[in-house]
Amino acid sequence: MSDGTHNRVPQVPDVITTFLSRSVQSRNLNAIKKLHCNLLRTGLLFSSVAVHAKLIVSYFSSHRNDGLRLSNFFPLLDLNDVLPFNILISDFSKGGFWSNALKTFCFMHTNGVPLDSYDMCSTLTASTSSQSFGLGKQVHALVGKSGWSSSVFVGSALINLYVKSSQVNDAAAMFDEMSTRNTVCANALLLGLTDAKMWTQVLEVARTMPRLNLSCDNYTYSSILRSCIGLSVVELGRQVHCRVIRNTHYIEADVFLQSSLIEMYGKCGLVERALRVFSAVGTRSRSDIVLWTSMLSVFGRNGYYKEVIETYEEMHMAGIIPDEIVFVTVISACARTGQVKLGIQYFESMTREYKLTPLEEHYGCLIDLLSRAGELDKALNLVDEMLRRGFIGSIGMWGALLSACLERGNLEMGKFAAKKALDMDPQNMGVYTMLSNLYARFGMWDEIELLRAMMKERGLNKDIGCSWIEVAG
Known part of the structure; x- marks a missing residue:
């Protein structure tokens, strides 16, 4: 819509709202203001509540809104018409402006604007996304009072609210209380149970779905498979x-x-x-x-x-761009196969070729690789670089470095690696054993006695292993 459209503003609300949406996406506040003037000049601003509501959302969704207060716009809306409020809450929620969505809902409730399931769902979504779980529970109370408890969409939003607030038992109770359920509700509950690692409960809910005439989709199967993994x-x-x-x-x-x-x-x-x-x-x-x-x-x-x-x-030949997780796996494989040059090459290609910033896991894998290969000097240099970046390493990395120090006879670095490992896991018998062997290599018998006394004081004993298998399905 160009500057020469002063008297030719499209009279089709859908066209205007589409233009507003594109102006918001481009952060073009001037275009929104020009359209606002044209709508006022032609009298079209109040001809469609949808356009009016979309215009309000556009101002607050633009890059800067010149200190506008949402409450200044509410008096311009018809309190007997729920549609503009539906649009405001929905668009604010979808755009990530959750506080504005919640403010709009609170205004509706305070001023007696009739509530419907659409408002409830959008407000519950905004409450969940902004982690305003307390307000979400208050909306749940309103759901019961306003008679929308039977809405499957409101029920799904409530289940999602309780799942995301880690109140999985409440989500399950909500699912059981619903008079009408669909696959979306079941999947929301399954997702919460899966994230909570309640594998058995996932399978129990999945088994009830056919009885409730609920079909399984890809999300259902994914949750069931994750439970199969958890239970082996x-x-x-x-x-x-x-x-x-x-x-x-x-x-x-x-x-x-x-x-x-x-x-x-x-x-x-x-x-x-x-x-x-x-x-x-x-x-x-x-x-x-x-x-x-x-x-x-x-x-x-x-x-x-x-x-x-x-x-x-x-994967590289197929043109697939690797991510950080891929490099952790690949560098770790190089460590296990002793391919030092290849591991270093992969590590360097992260930053040089793929512009990825090495994370603590990458440093850990490469230090492990160098330690296993006996490249202790290079490993120590990498440890210094890792610590300068504020990383603390992992128990496996410090254990590998301690093992290399034991093999190469580096007492000071070995003691340092052992301290770091025991800070992370004071009960790790393997670290105590390697440190004791390192002391023994240098004839430090008094230190060994002190180490054994420390182990006894902490009640450390060798763990007894156990395993379990699946029998008859």
Whole structure:
């Protein structure tokens, strides 16, 4: 809409609201002001409540709003018409202006504007997104009083509120109380139970879905598969895989579901099955980094370090841009296979080729690599760089460095690495053992006695191992 449209403002509200949306996206406050003037001049501003509401949202969604107060606009709205308030709350919520959405709802409630399920859902979404869980619970009380408890959409929003506030039991109670439920409600509850690692409860909810005539979709299957991973019940995972195959459009369309299958088989040690799922993925899904990351993780977790490096090179040849997680897996594989030069090359390519900033995990993997290879001087230089950046390392990294110091006879660095490791895990028997052996190498028998006394004082004993297996499904 150009400057020469003073008398030719489109009279179709949809066109005006589309223009406002594009002006907001471009942060063009001047364009919004010009349209506002044209709407006033032609008398179209109050001809459509949708345009009026969208204009208010546009001002507050632009890059700067010149200190405008939302409360100044409320008197301009018809308190008997819920539509402009619906638009305000919905658009503010979708745009991330959650406090404005909540202020609008509070004004509605205080001034007797009739509430509907649309307002309730948008306000609950804003409460959840802004972590205003207390206000969300107050809205829940209003839901009961205003008679919207039977709305499946309001119910879904409430379940999501309780899930995101880590009140999973309340979310489950809300699901049980709903008179009408759909797959979205069930998935919201399943997601909360999965994030809380309540694996058994996930399976229980999933088993009730057919009885409630609720169909399973890709989100449902992903939650079930994550529970199978958590419980290490591979047979149930296979059954879910069969169900997924029957609904082929799910597996073909959803990368995260494919990833869940790969991870489920991988964490149960069935690498060949995981690879079979990965190999069967279509060309379009193969371009997604999530899928490659899952397969690399499966290889790395199960000791297929050569395959990690080969798969990374295949991914590189396919033009897939790696992320930080990929480099952690690949550098770690280089550490396990003793490929120092290749590991350093991958580490350097992160910043040089892919412009990624190394994280603590990357430093840890490379220090582990150098320590295992006996490159103690390089490892110590990297430790200094890591500490300067404010990272503290991991128990595995300090343990590897201590092991290298034991092998190379570096007493001072070994003591430093042991202290760092024990600060993180004071009960780690392996660290005490290596430190004792380091002292023994230098004939420091008094220090060994002090170390043993410390272990006895802390009640440290060698842990007894245990394992469990799935029997008869």
